[in-house]
Amino acid sequence: MIKLEHVSKVYGNGTKGLDDVSLEIQNGEFVAIIGLSGAGKSTLIRTINKMIDITDGSLTVDGVDVSTLKGKSLRKFRRKIGMVFQSFNLVTKVSVINNVLTARAADMSFLRIFLGLYKKTDKVKALEALDKVGILDKAYIRADQLSGGQQQRVALARTLAQDPEIILADEPVAALDPVMAETVMDDFKRINKEMGITVLINIHHVDLALQYADRIIGIKAGKIVYDGPSSAITEDTLQTIYGRKLTDDEFMKEKK
Amino acid sequence: MSNDRIDNKLKEYPSVWVKFAVMAVFILIMIFLGKITLQFNEITELGVRLIKGALYGLITPSWETIIDLSKNGLLYMVLETFAIGFLGTIIGAVLSIPLAFLCSHRTAPRWVNVIFITLVTVVRSFPTIMIAIMFVKTVGSGPFAGVLTMSIGSTGMITKMTMEAIEDLDNGVVEALDASGCNAFTKIRLGILPQLSAAMLSNILYRLDINVKNASILGLVGAGGIGAALIVGIEYRKWNDVGALLWGIVILVLIIELVSTKIRKSISSKD
């Protein structure tokens, strides 16, 4: 369970990333965070695994106070949280399977990583993860030779190979075309339903958020302005979140 | 079922042992090379004393040398070193422009390329110290011989870099001029030089860095600059003088590096 109580984040230059945010996310939920760019979506996602430090309030994950973690305990904590990025963040000059294997690096000795001597169980795990997202046959191709959608699925496989309990995804489909975006979102949904992994996803495209997520959190200027089931969202709530009428830009597919 | 597929894929995992073998062979070769060439000498007490003195000289440079404004003073020697590097670079740059065009297949026929590339390569690879010695025999010892040496050396390097820049150029402009029936000279003047000037200037500045640094060793064979005094200082263990001279080199090269990096950055940001 992820629990935020009165969490604020003020950046060094004075901008407020988060402003008194309180929320609770149960295990196994599929949550989408929507809002304008710069509203604090990325900040919210990144505070959960302490890629960004919070400046005020308390943040606990499964009862662990995240702000007290550092060094070894922080790294141990991060192992159960997977992260997927807008720009895939793969090591481009390396094969797909070796990219997935990097997710196991935290548990391996440095000597093994240095020499590239991965254990058989790790390799099997990596291949299984690739199989789950349907790109097992691409395992030995260099990551930069894949299409954007395939690269994002490699990134997803990398996260799965980590055996996460929570997956944080920061705009995972923003760089993809509509067809690819849906396949990747389908993968997220399946992972959430079949494996019971909590999925917390930042998403720019409102239609995808409504279609896939069970719960929507709307953020505006660092504050939560909507938190509830996706079925209860109306035009009006969307207008409060965005502070204006939605444009075509906020939809992946044609606006209905 | 699915396990079979994964097992099959697992077998395709590239073996790391080939990589290890290559590494092992490389390390063994390095050790072997070291074994046959390197002779280790014992560190003598005298050596330790000398190096201590030298390091002490570095932190207590001789102020006499620093404030001396005559020809034996630091300032003049630094200036002379700079002058050698600077003039050498300028002359090299001027000479390299026609040579680079003669070396590039875009601006000259093949047989001309072959002749000039060979010439430039030989000149560039000819030991600098030998060129310096030959110029000292020709015009007498002193900084003039140094300038001539630097000129020859940097001509070779700048020609190579300019040639590579020409090869990298966008061909469209040259082709367009070709199509409009321009002769080789107009082609160079209108199609190539404007595109080239930024890259060339950056190369020349980069070379200035290196040339000034190299100019400080020409004194070894009597071709001027700070090197002669440095060698004498080390020979006679005048560590405070050596300290002053080294600081002179450090500061001179640092200033040039700073200025040239700054100009190069502003050139590349303009593009």
Next chain:
Amino acid sequence: MFDDLIHVFVPRTYKLSNGKIVKEKVSKSPYIIIILILMVIGCGKIVGFNFSQLIKRGHFFFDMLKKMFPCNWSYWPMMKKAMLDTIIMSILGSVIGCVVALPVSFFLSANFKISKVITVSSRIVITLFRTLPIMVFACFFQLLFGMGTFTGTLAISVFTFTICTKMMYEYIETVDMGAYEAIQSTGASRIKCIWTSIWPQVKGYFFSTVLLTLETNVKSASILGYVGAGGIGIVLDSQLSLRKYSNLGLVVLVMTLTVVALEFLARYGRRKLSDV
């Protein structure tokens, strides 16, 4: 005529038909050219540039070449060892210098947010050393370790280290940090993140840096013998003072060919590496 001349410095203004006044962009280049010309004249004065002397005595330069070539091939067995030493010193020096430089350059890159004080101060120290010519290192090591190839190899290593470190940390700072962030988010330690995400991106550049330094080191290693640091420089010096010009010719020929050969090899290697 005078009008044109003044416009080199003062930008022209044009009045267009619609009444707008357009000013020409101020060009800096005439000022730069004037400064350059003044500097050339000043430097020429300092070094005693004397063109007529060069013309008058220029033939001495070629006289020397004529004395050296054709060279004395039978001298080869006597100089073989020294030449081999020079090459091996350069190879070992380049490899050792670069291998040591690699971890240091990761440590000095601003990407990984290692203590700023340490990073900046180490960079200053390395920059100071980098300004020194290789001969200075050789002289100093010679005091401590005496004459010989070990001194030369050490001098080349240190020299290479200073250059390679700078090239590498500047390159590492341009590398995409996305993959690093991703692996960091899995809870891997900094060194594991670097090795899995940054090293694959920089290794091609690193290997070509090794080749590049090797190329330049072979050239500069030839002077090390002059200060007693081993290699072909000693032979060059001795044959010169003995006025054995045809022996000298062979030494120079072999040195030139070695540098040419290495340049070709290095270029070939770098081309192969460009996609690693």
